[in-house]
Amino acid sequence: MTSLFIRSIQLFLSISILIVIHELGHFLFAKIFKVRVERFFLFFDPWFSLLKKKIGETTYGIGWLPLGGYVKISGMMMEDNDNIDSENNNKNFEFRSKSAIKRLLIISGGIFFNILLSVIIFSSLLLKYGEINLPTKNVKFGIEVDSFGKKIGLENGDLILFINGEFIPYFNDIPKAILLGNTITIDRMGKIINLSLSDEKKRFLFERKELSSFIKPRIPSIVNYVIKNSEADKSGIKRNDEILEVNSEFILFSDQLKDTLSKYKNKTVSLSISRNGDLIQKKVFLKKGFLGVYLKNFMDMDKIFLFEKKNFSIIESFTNGVKKTWEVLKNQIFFLKNVFHIKTKAYKQVGSFFSMAKEFPSQWNWDIFWYLTATLSIWLSFLNLFPIPSLDGGYMFFILIEMITKKRIKKIILERCTFIGFLMISLIMIMVIVWDILKVFFY
Structure with a gap:
């Protein structure tokens, strides 16, 4: 229960930051072009607000419905074409009085600020910690795969040579490359094998709850760690025992140990330990085949695996932060594309706030918090690009049509499209939430 609370608080704080930054983008661009902003709210405030205060011409506040936020900009809704030149309906502090390019920048300000937030966070993390990678050539014992990895044709001990005919320099990038790829070339005990990656095979990977952990270095x-009062603890097994x-x-690798122990459930075994x-x-x-220890993972074996650590200057961290943001965006586009491919069953990974909360650690970790916030920020900016009325992308789409046709779209059309867009988004949100709840019982 405590871990659920901590995860929920992290998600709540992360979403709040993303909303404020997004709306701040609209707000600042409106101010730059001297457009009046009447309200700036974190969360929605139908009927009443939790907190509000008017400063200058803008009322700032916090609503009670945590489904988003908004800025109310004067003159956002255009009048009919017949009235657009009327002095009373075209005040110079209103949104509709500005040129199409200025209105486009005001609307896109939220998207731009979310992208900028991602770049700043990733750049800061790279500047602080650098980047640690495991070169593929240093994965000397081959790979270890779970049952899903085996379903696509991989086996423990395989050496991955190429994906789509290309060598992947760092092992960290191999899981993503497999998801994006069509073929894997492996060395299996000296025999070179080419495995095809069809949508049917990728379906097994998307059925996982963690997409990136179906493959890891064999160790x-x-x-x-020895669990206190476990059978291993009572027998005198200690940390760093091999x-x-x-x-x-004979046991060489951790996967062999797991397979061997499973054969001796509720039996006494003799272990040879170095x-x-x-x-x-x-x-x-x-007891039930459980030894009572946690084995080391490859990240704990820097004496066996030679990792590469790269530190960055301020300029290098920024350029690599931009690259990281782009990589995360490409992964999200790839995932969204596969959601609509029924054969891959990627739709099983779709989730609402409940699924997002599970991504945060059960104990507070600022580094993971900021990494996930940066990831969610670029995801929010991407979703807002969709040309759906009531999203930023919908307003941008209408302005682009106006720029091409040199005519403003009538108020009645905007209102109807916005209402339909709102219904679409609401329906999608309800469906995703229901699906997320159903997954608890059926997936």
């Missing part, structure tokens, strides 16, 4: 079976044998079955260069024997009862 030795070294203990990272398990070499189970009942005389501890500081010494070979020792331990007997452990495997």
